[in-house]
Amino acid sequence: xxxxxxxxxxxxxxxxxxxxxxxxxxxxxxxxxxxxxxxxxxxxxxxxxxxxxxxxxxxxxxxxxxxxxxxxxxxxxxxxxx
Numbered sequence: 001x002x003x004x005x006x007x008x009x010x011x012x013x014x015x016x017x018x019x020x021x022x023x024x025x026x027x028x029x030x031x032x033x034x035x036x037x038x039x040x041x042x043x044x045x046x047x048x049x050x051x052x053x054x055x056x057x058x059x060x061x062x063x064x065x066x067x068x069x070x071x072x073x074x075x076x077x078x079x080x081x082x
Contacts, residue, residue, distance in 0.1 A: 004043070013051055017058040025059050025067040032074040045081055052078050 020027060032052060039048040052075070059068070068075075 009047060009051075013054050016051065016055060020055060020059060028055065028059065028067055029071040029074055031055070032071055032078060036074065036078060048078060049081075 016031060020031065032055075035048055035051060039045065056068070056075075
């Protein structure tokens with residue numbers, strides 16, 4: 001995900017969306033924490049925020065969307081970039 005190529009970023013986002021769709025939103029917290037560990041500075045912070053938005057938008061209509069509540073502390077850290 002740390003690649004500067006837009007095509008690589010798009011394909012990784014699609015893979016993450018597919019992963020969450022098949023595994024369920026239970027893994028949202030883990031996914032976000034791993035992304036926060038990898039994407040730490042400069043343009044990567046924008047990639048982190050945009051990918052987080054994309055993942056949240058993709059789970060909008062899933063039946064187990066209650067797991068988003070568990071991810072709130074990580075989401076706040078992503079929003080504050082800390």
